[in-house]
Amino acid sequence: MCGRASVITPAALLEQRFNAAFAKAEQLSENVNISAGNKIPVITSARPNHIQMFTLGFTPHWAHKQTYMINARAEGSYNPNNDPNYDGPAGIFQKPMFRHAIKSQRCLVLVDAFIEGPKLEKLNKPHLVYPNKDRGPFALAGIYDVWQHPLTGEQHHTVAIVTTAANRLTQRIGHHRAPVVLTRKQEEEWLDKDLSMARLTSIMKPFDDKGFNAYPISQKIKNPEQNGLELLKPIGEKLFKDYDRSLYERLKYVEEKPFTIREERLVAGDQFVLF
Template identity: 85%
Template sequence: MCGRASVITPEALLEKRFNAAFAKGVHLEENVNISAGNKIPVITSAMPNHIQTFTLGYTPHWAHKQTYMINARAEGSYNPENDPAYTGPMGIFQKPMFRHAIKSQRCLVLVDAFIEGPKQEKLNKPYLVYPNRDRGPFALAGIYDTWQHPLTGELHHTVAIVTTGSNRLTQRIGHHRGPLVLSREQEEQWLDQDLSVKELSAIMKPFNSKGFNAYPISQKIKNPDANGLELLKPIGEKLFKDYDRCLYERLKYTSEDTLNIREERLVEGDQFVLF
């Protein structure tokens, strides 16, 4: 995953879809170009009935500085060939960076779409990946931790998105990895703190691309300061032919009100993409 996502669904509809209420004082900021350092809505295993907003870019609690690690490989150092059919152990359970969080600090990352690019061109040739047939927002599998700034004492709640090998859709884009998209049944399982390593490992497989599609968008999305609905406008054909409206058309024409997309600034710091 190239570390970009879109969240546009209003608060009330997100609450209805995920059967959870926004935590007190937490408000959704619409953003079609969420990148490292931006806030993204999550539901954690510790507070499964509330929606919170965490910083995209994981920092473990023991780190000396904020690191903004946006992805966490399910296989860890295993599966260097990124074989989609990999069936071996999941190295994320041994990685010092993630081994605590994957066992006890899992979360759902709520999005309307994510942006992916080919392995070589990356966001110079971006595609918007979204669920078709007006299915609405969905959940990516995430892990989280809270890091305290050593000088200011400020607490930073941070999140990384778990990635797996590619599937039919991301392969068509030309990318060797993909975020772990959870089915509705898996959403509840992912938040279950009693789930065993074996059960978790069974979930961490390339997601079923049925019901998803993608189309190319402008490389303007590469600029983390860029925002606005026009960034999601298709500049080419969908990867798979269907008769559904693309995500841009749904958002553009379902309401007469102009969507308020607030510009976001990339927070300074180191960004690492682990895929």
């Protein structure tokens, strides 16, 4: 599964990266600890030129109450052992909860990172997974639906992140699942309503870990009320050695002037050696 997600990129840069404008009245707020019930930016197949804010936690339109399903298994009931080399059918097409949305209501879920923990310890040992090659926000494969409250009539736009078996990176964390991370080419395909079932199935595979890395962060992230950049601070070594700055360090400094500390990010006790 995908435990939590982080969105830090400002609205204008998200629009530039995904060539889409925020829909009217939509507002983006930095949130490093997005959990079920929180708003997350998406681009839907119905409105591919707009960024909208949907509730993380899928509820099908026919449900009697909100369900808050944050993940949807690509394999459905197949692949019970979560074999990363699984090459069988995508059971999500037969799941009553998801079968309508996966065929006609797909979306991009826009994030800067996601948080995952081991299968047993979960967010007691959280790790931040982020891109260390193509920096900046990226898209997870999502499905959405609009649920109307039976008493108030209020409409809720809800989304789930599609997951598949683990890749080398999430296996190193100790988790058996991973979100479907889309390449830029796949982003366009995922929003194509006419895309074949075969092609959709081929997209819903473990993502290429070569462009990503991860490091352990504080278990304070477990508390959905906790927020702020300090939650993304490393408390241990990266899973794979590289010579790039961690996501936390990139955000702590102004990108254009690498040795200038963003004043609004300073906290008591911070010390930096500039060289």
